Amino acid sequence: MEPDQNNLASLFPSVAAQLRGAMSNLYLAASQLCPAAARELDPELDARAALLDQSYYQLLRLVTNLSAAARLADDGPFPLQDRDIVALVSELCSRTAALAPLRGIELRFLCAMEQHICALDPESLEQLLYHLLSNAFKFTPAGGTVTVELRSARKQLLLSVTDTGCGIPEDRLLTLFDRYLHGENRDPLPHGMGLGLPLCRRIAEGHGGMLMAESRPGKGTRFTLALPDRQVGGSVRDVPFDYSGGFNRTLLALADALPADAFLLRSQT
Incomplete structure (x- = not known):
């Protein structure tokens, strides 16, 4: 029987909530066993602690993606606000570019504006771009390039992420945005449950x-990503959605795509 998308989407956040409490205790215990002062010396x-942090x-x-999966069952519009998309994308690319050499690749940002x-919606757009960058990092070999381009065309804003990686077979493109419903099409570990791209499509x-x-x-x-080039007059979301839980957003978003060296103390200063 084909799984029901809405039922799955509503179940995932409940699973995530139960996992999050246990994970908080684990992180607190690990921080006490390996305090920063001892790691510096x-x-x-x-x-060893970097491996633990990465895990x-x-x-x-994964838990964050499960929490956000409830959006997959909702087809309504997001609450939007007027923001400078160039500044948002540029800042995110700047943070990510600093980590790209750890993968032996180069990140470029192209924008004439x-x-x-x-x-x-700043938080969800950031989440989408991080997902796309994480995928690009995973599948681009050392010596390759990931290019983020932002441009305006015909009353649309076009934000693209292009990599020089292995590519995707044509048959997999057909179910690329609903892989969590098709177990046979999911990426092998450690590339996750296939929730990232469906969430990206929902954000779009x-x-x-x-x-x-x-x-x-x-x-x-x-x-x-093709977005309408429009403004809403400054409508602001009442409650921000912090998908990072207070942790370093860039490391969180790229945790599956970076080597453990990215989590050493010297890499985070």
Whole structure:
């Protein structure tokens, strides 16, 4: 029997809530066993603790996706506010570019606009872009390039993430955005449950836009988010959605795509 999407989406946040409490206790215990002061004095301890931190961030990333999965059952618009999309994307790319050398790749940001105000949901748009960058990092070999481009065209804003990685077979493109419903199409571990891209598509639709993918095996992949180029007059969301839980958002978003060295104390200063 084909699983019901709405039932799955409503179940995931409940599972996430139960996991989050136990994970908080685990993180507190680990922090007490490996305090920062001791890690600074002992590189070997820091290396072991970095592996522990990475594993925690990977679990937190999964739990965050499970929490956000309730959005998959909702087809309504997102609450939007007028923000400078150039500044938002530029800042995120700057933070991510600093970590790209740990993967042996280069991150480029291309944008001819100095500023552009449009209606968006900052937290969810950031989440979408981080998901796309994480996927690009995972599948781009050392020496490759990930390019983020933001441009305006025909009353739309086009935000694309292009990599020089392995590409996606044509048959997998057909179910790329609903893989969590199709177990046979999920990525192998540690690449997750396949929730990321469905969430990205939902975020695009919540903005009144769409998310498209194009790829050729061996030639890389491009995801393009098309958003209406509009403003709403400064409507602000009442309660912000902090998907990071107070942790480093960049490390959280890229936890599956970065080596453990990214979690060493010296890499975070």
